[in-house]
Amino acid sequence: MLRRQLLHFGAFTLGGLPVSLVRAQGGAQKKLVVVMLRGAVDGLSVVAPYGEREYAASRPQIALAAPGAADGLIKLDSLFGLHPSLSPLKRHWDGGQLAFVHASGSPDPTRSHFDAQDYFESGTPGRKSTPDGWMNRLLAALPGEPAPTRAISQGSTPPRIFAGTASVASLGLGPSALQRRAIDDPKLQAGLARLYANDAQLSGTLRDTTEGRGEMSRSMAAGDSKSMDASADAGAPSARSFAADARRLGQLIRKDAHTQLAFTAVGGWDTHVNQGAARGQLANRLASLGEGLDALAAGLGEAYKDTVIVVASEFGRTLRQNGNGGTDHGRGNVIWLLGGPVAGGQMLGEWPGLDISALADGRDLAVRTDFRQVLAPLLQRHLGLSEAALAAVFPQAPQTWRYADKLLRA
């Protein structure tokens, strides 16, 4: 067993054959990027139902003004408007590349951030024993050849959504994420490989590290040199900003023909106090997020036409503002879908309304669409998963969504 592991390891790192020679077949690879907003973003501020009387009435200090008013919402349709801080995304809506599924979320009623995030990432709401994350199961089920950089996790720690047996590359944060580090030294790598030979987990992590970093560095160095970091970060408010990291992720996906899945997370949405309206805490966060998603699209460049970006949060927030101009933990939220293949410029899903009788527990926007109902058509029609493979990614998933055919361009 020991010997087999060493040989396997050697085939990748010591054999000298770059994995990039093993090209995936067919045309451009379809890609899926998931951006998770940890902390429960207030979906009723992201896409505000200004057409509902109860919206402004429930939020005397934090409701956004109707489109056309000063600091008003960006009009999406006669019922919904986009937060004015998300103006960088308006061109994506107008260009038919941005859609929203409102009143969506998890069927499990928990209002615990941590359980709800866990359920979103495991893909099995209500079941805590699921050992892996749905994006790892998806990676394993994806048609085509495996590759070390087929899935990329951006951030310093491993997210639950990628937990599992399939190998995931990791991309650190900040401009120096792919700078040469001690672990890129082949002599040290060889020593570590010998040292880890009896430790299946660490030798697996080492293999993912050396192969992933090798591939990512080669990809980033290839082609146009001008997009390599220094200039890409120029003009960004901070080299460590979400926008700079998102742009870098987009570039990497564009340049590495193998990359099909990516995940990143943004925190700080738990606005219990003074969340503000067109200005304030939440507006600032959304501005940075909107700028970042636009930068991700820019970084993707020509790959944007083959990429679907999903933005989601663990649950929504209360309809009524609380005693501190903030909102507490709620239920339904809005899922964002962005990218070339998205049939954008439309609101999808059923809208339950904000009448007290329609609210969950008399207080929260109800969940009418299970998040898996939104993801399933992406997995099948965009990434080409079979029915059986889909069942492995989302076991016991709800029935097919009524809007499944309307999500993607024909």
Add this chain to the structure above:
Amino acid sequence: MKNRRFVLSSAAALASGIMLAARRSQAAVVAAGPALGAEERALHALNRLGYGPRPADAAAIAAQGAGPWLERFLTEQLEPRRMPQPEGLSARLAGLEVLKLGQAELVGRYRGAVKAAREARREQAQGMQADADALNAVREKVRPLVAQAATARLSRALESPAQLEEVLTEFWFNHFNVFASKNAVGVLVADYEQRAIRPHVLGRFRDMLGATAKHPAMLIYLDNAQSVVAGYEPPKRARRFLAERPEIKPRVPSGLNENYARELMELHTLGVDGGYSQRDVTELARMLTGWGLDSRKALIGGTGDLFAFDARKHDAGSKTWLGQTVQGGGQAEGERALDVLASHPATARHLAFKFAQAFVADEPPANLVQRLADNFKATGGDLREFTRTLIRADEFWSREAYQAKFKTPYQYLLSSLRALDVQPTNLQNLLGALAQAGQPLYGAQTPDGYKNTAAAWRNPEALTQRVQLATTLGQRSGVTAEKLSSTLGASVSEPTRRTLAGEPASQQVALLLASPDFMKR
């Protein structure tokens, strides 16, 4: 308070209990692999009940013999107050202003900085030349105080002989996490750790729960300071003040905030599956209205603690909470709620699981969790007995538990510095490394704190950073592989030693620090 004789005799009982445990685990050899040897047990204690061996520990084990050394170590660790603090550490702590300031002064400084910055911005907006220092006042006043808190924490973890106290302080701080970057919390983290957490880590859980509930860091972090009875109107004088400043009006609390009530049950006590509903969250929030801060004290240059119960902000109506009717009773409602939560069987289970997971295994043995929970219930939440139960447990000393926990970035950094006996000159670099690794000190944004399982930390990015740190320290420390290896003693396995011997000398220290043996504890 226990008398001295009792303490001494119970310490002796502990030592003999451990010897018994050793014999019992030898009896269970067949199922569990060979029992730990004396030196392995000593290293296990240093790695789990502390931040790993220093060269002096290895020397003491060699001089005293591993068995006697361990017996004394365990007895001493449960009585941290009796251990003399090294002079260098005392001197360093004495130089930290943040440990001497009271809550009112700390928050007073924060408020002063906020005011100065606001005025500077207003002047700037009016086209006047603003004072650059004033513009950055919040950052400039808060940052040094957080840095001092971090200096105290890291210095103690590196140098204090009372290692168990340090490890428990980290555990319980994390359990009752607060986030330094939220409002005034940064200036308060040192006081919070020093006064709400540290004195109770071997005391009573109920006392720690009460101390955190009343500490301004928690009251601000989870917003309870602003949670008030629905329809609350500020007193007349404040209303006049507000009438002239309409921009402040939206910030005046007018009703409930559920944040603390939810996390108090979900994270601090019952656990998420502890059997409470959304209704219970709201009702508990109502019971805790009025638990807040005397902000005037901080504004007028007062001194002392800031907690104050304000009956005007309290919801005096009756509530139904966890199936019980609670009549309006002022502050006593909240105190009663903390009593109920601290003694609830779900709390015992929740804490037992977390404790066993942090100190024994990512998937802790069910029997041990049960015994810890039983002990917690039987002793009314005596954390010294709780900790003693852990240290006496066969499961703690089992072969399966040995070297089975993957270190967090914090543990990896501290154990590296201790093993190399490095006295860091620039703590900012260390704090930067922790932040880069995803575990900034006092920087866990969410109230669940940091996880301590391998699944939460082991990935390519973590490996990249650890190997980088190992290489840098290996080059800079000047410590030889032989010296490091002798410090780590039995925690480095034979196969690792053999493999290392064949590696180039220039890489041996880095490889040893990056070895599977040192990645784990």
